Structures are given as C-alpha cells and as structure tokens.
Amino acid sequence: MIGTQFARRKTQWLFAGVTMALVALALLAPLPVTGAAPQERHITISAHTFAFEPGTVRVNRGDTVVINLESADVMHGLYLDGYEISTRAEPGQPGELRFVADRDGAFHFRCAVPCGNLHPFMIGKLIVEPNLPWLRAVAATLIAAVGAGAVFWK
Amino acid sequence: MHYAISEIPVIKRFLKSRWLQWGITVVTLAVFLVVILTGLFGTPAGNHNFGIVYVWLVWWALLKLIFVPFLGRFWCSVCPIPAPGDWLQRRAMITPRRGGKLYTLATKLFRKPGSFGARPWPKFLRNIWAQNLGFLAVALFSALILTSPLVTALTLLVFILVSLLVSLFYERRAFCRYLCPIGGFVGVYSQIAPVAVRVKDPAVCESHTEKTCYTGSDAGYGCPYFNLPQRLQANTLCSMCGECLRTCPKDNVAFYVRVPGADLLNTRGRRMDEAFNGLMMLGAAFIYSVVLIGPDGGLKATARAVGTPGWFVYVAALLSFSLLVVPGLFWLCVRLSQVLAGRPRPDMVDIAAAVRKRDSLFAGYATVLVPLGLAIWVAFTLSFTMTNLSYAWPALSDPFGWGWNLFGTAGMAWTPYLSGVIPYLQVPVLLVGLIVAVALAMRTAHQHQQPSRAALPVSAFCALAVVGLLTLYMA
Numbered sequence: 294m295i296g297t298q299f300a301r302r303k304t305q306w307l308f309a310g311v312t313m314a315l316v317a318l319a320l321l322a323p324l325p326v327t328g329a330a331p332q333e334r335h336i337t338i339s340a341h342t343f344a345f346e347p348g349t350v351r352v353n354r355g356d357t358v359v360i361n362l363e364s365a366d367v368m369h370g371l372y373l374d375g376y377e378i379s380t381r382a383e384p385g386q387p388g389e390l391r392f393v394a395d396r397d398g399a400f401h402f403r404c405a406v407p408c409g410n411l412h413p414f415m416i417g418k419l420i421v422e423p424n425l426p427w428l429r430a431v432a433a434t435l436i437a438a439v440g441a442g443a444v445f446w447k
Numbered sequence: 448m449h450y451a452i453s454e455i456p457v458i459k460r461f462l463k464s465r466w467l468q469w470g471i472t473v474v475t476l477a478v479f480l481v482v483i484l485t486g487l488f489g490t491p492a493g494n495h496n497f498g499i500v501y502v503w504l505v506w507w508a509l510l511k512l513i514f515v516p517f518l519g520r521f522w523c524s525v526c527p528i529p530a531p532g533d534w535l536q537r538r539a540m541i542t543p544r545r546g547g548k549l550y551t552l553a554t555k556l557f558r559k560p561g562s563f564g565a566r567p568w569p570k571f572l573r574n575i576w577a578q579n580l581g582f583l584a585v586a587l588f589s590a591l592i593l594t595s596p597l598v599t600a601l602t603l604l605v606f607i608l609v610s611l612l613v614s615l616f617y618e619r620r621a622f623c624r625y626l627c628p629i630g631g632f633v634g635v636y637s638q639i640a641p642v643a644v645r646v647k648d649p650a651v652c653e654s655h656t657e658k659t660c661y662t663g664s665d666a667g668y669g670c671p672y673f674n675l676p677q678r679l680q681a682n683t684l685c686s687m688c689g690e691c692l693r694t695c696p697k698d699n700v701a702f703y704v705r706v707p708g709a710d711l712l713n714t715r716g717r718r719m720d721e722a723f724n725g726l727m728m729l730g731a732a733f734i735y736s737v738v739l740i741g742p743d744g745g746l747k748a749t750a751r752a753v754g755t756p757g758w759f760v761y762v763a764a765l766l767s768f769s770l771l772v773v774p775g776l777f778w779l780c781v782r783l784s785q786v787l788a789g790r791p792r793p794d795m796v797d798i799a800a801a802v803r804k805r806d807s808l809f810a811g812y813a814t815v816l817v818p819l820g821l822a823i824w825v826a827f828t829l830s831f832t833m834t835n836l837s838y839a840w841p842a843l844s845d846p847f848g849w850g851w852n853l854f855g856t857a858g859m860a861w862t863p864y865l866s867g868v869i870p871y872l873q874v875p876v877l878l879v880g881l882i883v884a885v886a887l888a889m890r891t892a893h894q895h896q897q898p899s900r901a902a903l904p905v906s907a908f909c910a911l912a913v914v915g916l917l918t919l920y921m922a
Binding site for chain 2: 316320342343344345346348349372374375376377398399401403405407409410411412413414415416417418420424426427430431433434435437438440441442444445446447
C-alpha cells in the first residue's frame with residue numbers, strides 16, 4: 294500500500310516536472326520567424342470620442358510603421374505599450390509616430406492625453422504578426438491543462 | 448498544513464488590540480469622505496478626480512491584487528461603509544460595551560419580554576443571492592460608475608446609507624454579510640487566501656456553553672458576521688476582524704497561515720449561491736474585458752449611455768451572458784461529466800432540486816471557478832490599473848481638480864507603469880489559476896465518487912475560458 298502510494302507520488306512529480314518543462318518550452322523556446330519582406334506601412338488613425346479608428350492595426354514584424362494620428366474632436370494622444378513611444382494630435386494638427394515593429398505580439402495603444410470620462414478606456418490594439426506570444430500562451434495553456442489533469446488523474 | 452501565528456505573543460497582542468482595526472478604519476473612512484466630497488463637488492474629469500482614481504484604480508488594484516488573494520476578507524474588517532452603523536449599534540468606538548451588547552432601533556421597537564430584542568434577518572435572505580443580484584445591478588451601470596465621479600459618489604452614498612439603515616434594524620453587519628455587492632465575491636475568492644481565523648480545538652468549544660464568540664462579552668462583540676467560529680469551514684463569511692480572538696475566554700481561536708486555497712479542498716456540501724457568484728463573476732470579467740479593454744469605442748459609449756436603446760441591448764447581453772450562457776455552458780459540462788462517469792445523478796436533471804440540494808455536483812464543480820475566476824480578475828485588473836495608476840499622484844495633491852498642489856505632485860505626468868510587461872504577468876497568473884482549477888475539478892470528481900475522466904469537461908471549460916481571455920488580450 295505504502296509502496297503503491299510512493300510510486301503514484303513519484304509518477305505525479307514526474308508528470309508535474311514534464312508539464313512545467315513543456316510549459317516553459319512553449320513560452321520561451323526560440324522559434325524561427327519567417328514572413329513577408331519588411332515594408333514601410335503608413336497608417337492613419339483617427340481619434341475621437343474615446344475611440345481610435347481603426348481600433349485594431351495589423352503589421353508584420355520588421356515593418357517600418359508610420360502612424361499618422363488625427364484628432365476629430367479634442368486633443369488626444371497615442372501611447373504604444375511595449376514600444377513605449379507616444380505622440381499627440383489635436384484637430385487640424387496631426388501627430389506622427391515612426392518606428393520599426395521589431396517585437397511581435399499584440400500591443401495596446403491608449404490615449405495619452407486626458408480627454409474626458411472614458412479616457413482611461415480609450416484603447417486600440419497593434420498586432421505585430423506573426424503573433425507568437427499569443428500562440429505560445431495558448432500552447433502553454435493547453436499543456437498546463439492536460440498536464441494538471443495527468444498529475445491528478447487517479 | 449498551517450501555522451498559528453497568533454501564538455507568537457507580540458503578534459497575538461497586535462491582533463487582539465482594538466486599535467489596529469479602528470485606526471485603519473478611521474483612515475479608510477477619511478478617504479471615503481474625500482471620495483464622496485470630490486465626487487460631488489470636484490471636476491467631472493475622472494482621471495483628475497480623487498474619487499475615481501482612488502476608488503477604481505488604487506482601491507480596486509489593492510483589493511484584487513493584494514487584499515483578496517493574500518488577506519482574504521480582511522478589507523471587510525476595515526471597510527468604511529459599515530463603520531458608522533457599527534459605532535451606532537455599539538454606542539462606542541473602541542472600548543466594547545459591557546457584555547458586548549448591541550443596540551438597534553429594533554431592540555426598542557420590536558422587543559419581546561425575555562428576548563434579546565434584535566430583529567432576525569429574514570430566513571430566505573440568509574445567503575448571498577442578494578449580493579449576487581446587487582453585483583449585477585452595479586455591473587449594469589459600471590461603465591458610468593467607473594468613469595463618473597458624481598455617480599461613483601452617489602453609489603457609495605447609497606451603499607453607506609443602506610448599510611446604516613440596515614444596522615438600525617438588524618444587529619451586527621447584516622448588510623456586509625447578506626447585501627453588500629462587493630462582499631459576495633470578496634468572500635468567495637477569499638477562500639484562496641493563505642490566512643484564516645479558526646478554532647484550535649473544536650472539543651474545547653463543545654464544552655464552552657456560553658459561546659461568547661457569538662454573543663459577545665466584556666472583552667468584545669459577538670461575531671459581526673453571525674459566525675459561530677467552531678463551525679467555520681471557509682473564509683467566505685469571515686472578515687478576520689479578530690472579535691472571536693478577543694472574546695474567547697479559553698484562548699481557543701487562532702490566526703493561521705496556511706496553504707493557499709485550503710478552503711476549497713472539500714468540494715462536498717458547497718452552496719449554489721456561491722457557485723452562481725463564481726459563474727456570474729466569470730461572465731462579468733469577460734464582458735468587461737470586451738467592452739472596457741477592447742478596441743471598440745462604440746461598445747464603451749453604449750455601455751455608458753444609460754437609458755438609451757443601445758444600453759438596454761448591452762444590459763440584455765450582460766445579463767444573459769452572466770446568468771444564462773456561462774452557467775448554461777458550465778451546467779452542460781457537469782452534465783457531460785456524469786455521462787462520462789456513467790452514473791447520472793438526479794440533481795443534474797432537475798435543476799430546481801439542485802438548487803435546493805446542499806451537496807449538488809454542480810456546486811461542487813463550481814469550486815474550480817474560485818482560482819480560475821480570481822486569476823481572470825487579476826489579469827483584468829492588471830490590464831487597466833497599472834497603466835493608469837500614475838494618476839494617483841496628481842489626484843493626491845489636487846483631489847478636486849481645482850488647481851491645488853497640496854503635496855507638490857500635482858504636475859506629475861502620466862506614466863504607464865509596467866505597460867510593456869503586463870501580458871507577461873497575466874499569462875503566469877492565468878496558468879496558475881488554470882492548474883489549480885483543473886486540480887480541483889479532479890478532486891471534485893473523486894470526492895463525488897466519479898472517475899477522473901468525469902472531470903474532463905469542466906477542465907476543458909476552464910482551459911477554454913483562459914484561451915478566450917488570452918485571445919481577447921493578446922490577439
């Protein structure tokens with residue numbers, strides 16, 4: 294009885310170890326990145342009434358991105374998470390952001406100038422493809438779920 | 448595995464002191480008053496108003512990221528909302544009345560000869576269903592409440608007035624235990640906390656007939672949350688206020704540090720109202736993530752435009768998602784678990800019977816929603832509090848937005864904290880929540896005499912919830 298319990302505990306630790314290793318691998322393993330040839334992309338984003346238009350922008354890794362921020366009502370800003378760069382615009386005076394999209398994943402951009410009540414939630418999204426961080430997180434989630442099930446399976 | 452840290456004399460003295468709780472409550476009450484005043488008279492621009500910044504960014508971040516995961520319901524013990532009612536009932540602020548006696552209007556109006564005199568809380572409300580409905584009611588207006596200082600102030604004023612009114616007629620913290628919309632989910636999620644107040648030896652309680660921990664004594668008041676500590680199985684209804692530590696003459700109550708989530712290990716006899724709280728909170732987290740954090744400005748404006756046709760559509764979507772879609776999917780998973788187990792249980796066929804039954808399989812499996820839901824709420828909270836937290840500095844110096852500079856921080860620029868690493872914090876939190884949830888699903892199956900395979904549907908539900916949230920944030 295004690296021997297069986299010991300063997301089971303050993304198997305559980307083994308599964309736990311393998312799961313953690315696979316999760317770490319899914320999240321951190323270097324992967325070859327292939328995709329379209331880098332190009333310069335000019336994107337106009339209109340900011341008005343607590344929203345960016347378009348709300349989601351997709352580019353490829355390596356692209357040079359030029360964002361032209363236009364405001365249709367009051368002064369707005371655009372701060373890009375992850376890249377930590379910003380610009381601002383007011384009606385008739387657009388702002389510009391130029392950067393190389395050298396990090397893949399999804400990055401929120403948010404208004405950087407208080408513009409009213411919904412200002413903290415004035416958020417858009419830049420997706421730099423291939424969106425490996427999301428794929429890695431999903432893979433890690435599925436591995437963690439299967440692994441946890443295996444560890445506690447009786 | 449637990450350790451009674453209250454056995455260390457210095458800590459015991461600290462925990463039994465009435466000054467600690469009273470001192471923190473006075474500070475939170477002062478902050479609460481500033482929140483009300485700035486909400487009523489300050490600038491309507493939310494991020495320049497102390498009320499919005501300190502309630503929905505600072506307090507919310509503290510509650511979700513620190514208090515609930517690490518200290519359980521401790522916030523409830525220092526919450527300013529029930530404090531005036533407490534002091535009125537006690538007719539004292541610090542030193543307890545003789546015998547821990549409480550006074551209510553009901554004591555005078557409804558006293559019967561020989562009875563203690565308090566009006567009992569209605570039996571049908573002795574659960575957290577009212578709290579669940581209260582949370583949903585607040586959630587319907589949340590886009591407005593979160594962004595309008597005036598509406599935040601009015602909401603909090605309603606909370607404190609209802610709390611005061613309830614305390615005039617019903618003893619103890621009936622509002623906190625049965626009505627507070629925040630207390631419901633704080634209680635459910637506090638089962639994760641690595642701290643707890645419990646009796647040391649139940650046999651000692653059996654022989655102690657006076658039950659001063661419940662009735663009160665010269666040393667303190669009876670449990671404000673109507674708990675008999677010897678029957679306490681989970682943190683859900685305990686604010687760790689320390690009254691039972693003070694009133695136990697046998698020194699049989701202790702403050703424990705323990706394995707996180709220990710309250711969830713027993714999945715039998717779980718309550719349906721708590722199960723629904725978990726489901727409802729999960730649904731609300733998804734709706735908020737789509738509406739508030741998502742890129743669609745039209746949705747945000749609609750959620751804020753209270754009373755418009757679009758807002759009613761939003762209300763219908765929020766209610767049906769939280770009350771029908773999420774619970775329905777979860778119910779299907781539990782039903783499927785029975786098919787896999789090969790032993791159908793009547794309580795999964797007759798939903799009404801499941802609600803009545805205290806040991807429902809549905810409620811048992813719903814324990815998975817505690818670690819999963821808390822992880823999802825932590826991820827959601829990280830997504831908007833960190834980037835906006837720097838508004839706290841100017842709001843501290845200029846709480847009304849009138850151009851003051853009390854502490855020299857009014858001119859501090861907005862600086863998004865941790866904006867580049869938030870996804871890297873969210874992913875591990877969600878993974879830990881998911882792993883614990885799957886472990887609990889397996890445990891639920893085993894404790895309900897099901898084979899391990901029966902836990903697969905609920906485990907898949909949890910995994911899909913995490914993948915769904917990751918997709919909302921990262922794709």
